[in-house]
Structures are given as structure tokens and as C-alpha cells.
Amino acid sequence: MSANRTVTLETIDQGQVTVSEPGWCEGHAGEPPVYRSDITHNGRHVRAGAATEGHGYVDFMNAYISHAPYGEAQPEPYPVVSLHLDLDLxxxxxxxxxxxxxxxxxxxxxxxxxxxxxxLRGGGRP
Known part of the structure; x- marks a missing residue:
């Protein structure tokens, strides 16, 4: 993974916690407190769309690297791709x-x- 730094975040369940933050994370400024298990590192958003005559610009794809290292219900031991697609015209x-x-x-x-x-995952898919 990229070089890590640390960041101190306010959590609902454990107060202030200092966690490792990957270099690709866009940061946590302005985020409200969450449970420690909901801390998620998100990378830069990459979008795509198309300019149409009938609908104007249609934005239909958003993708970014995401990592929730403390997740309990669905732990992410490695970064994943968060992908959102929407097109219905x-x-x-x-x-x-x-x-x-x-x-x-x-x-x-x-x-x-x-x-x-x-x-970031070390070249492999676990």
C-alpha cells in the first residue's frame, strides 16, 4: 500500500481514535463522528458521463478506491473498488x-x- 500517515478521528463509540490513513485517502475533513467500525478511507473519485442533446450532460459512473479496515459486518482487509453506475434513459x-x-x-x-x-493490494486478489 501507499505510505501511511495517521489521523485522529472522533468516534461515537470510542471517542478520539488515532488510525493509520493510507496516502491515497482523500482525508476526513468535515466528516461527522462515526462508529470505529464505520471508518472508511476513500480515494479520489473518478467519474464518467456523456453530453447528450436530449438529456444534457448525463453523469453515469463514479468509482473510487475504498477501505474500511475496522469493519465488523463486512471487513475489508484490503482496498476495494467502490463502483456506482446509473443509466436509465x-x-x-x-x-x-x-x-x-x-x-x-x-x-x-x-x-x-x-x-x-x-x-495497493500487493498485486493479487485474496
Whole structure:
């Protein structure tokens, strides 16, 4: 993983706790207190979409590296890719072509985020 630093966070159940924060984490400024088990490190968000004539700009993909090292219900021993996709439209053929191009861009961006997550996990998938 990237070089770690520490950050002190206010938690609901354990007060202030100092935890290791990966170098790729975007930080926790402005986050409300959470349970220690809900502390999540999130990387830079990567988005994709397409400009259409019928619907304007359609933002349909958001991906980022995420790690919840203290999770109890679903522990994440290694960083994962958090991926959100949303596209449900009726479009003209021209807009369909534009969306298809945007989806190809989204696929390439997802592959880059996945490659970075694999690198952070040590190159393997446990």
C-alpha cells in the first residue's frame, strides 16, 4: 500500500481514535463522528458521463478506491473498488452513440481504478 500517515478521528463509540490513513485517502475533513467500525478511507473519485442533446450532460459512473479496515459486518482487509453506475434513459440514436462512447471511457477509467486497487493490494486478489 501507499505510505501511511495517521489521523485522529472522533468516534461515537470510542471517542478520539488515532488510525493509520493510507496516502491515497482523500482525508476526513468535515466528516461527522462515526462508529470505529464505520471508518472508511476513500480515494479520489473518478467519474464518467456523456453530453447528450436530449438529456444534457448525463453523469453515469463514479468509482473510487475504498477501505474500511475496522469493519465488523463486512471487513475489508484490503482496498476495494467502490463502483456506482446509473443509466436509465430513452435516447435517440445519435445520443445512443454518444452514451456508448462515454461508456467506453467509463470502462477504461474503471480498469485504471481496478489496476490501482490491485497494486495497493500487493498485486493479487485474496
Amino acid at each position: 430513452d435516447v435517440t440514436p445519435d445520443d445512443g452513440v454518444k452514451l456508448a462512447r462515454g461508456l467506453r471511457v467509463a470502462a477504461a477509467r474503471i480498469e485504471r481504478v481496478v489496476a490501482e486497487a490491485e497494486r
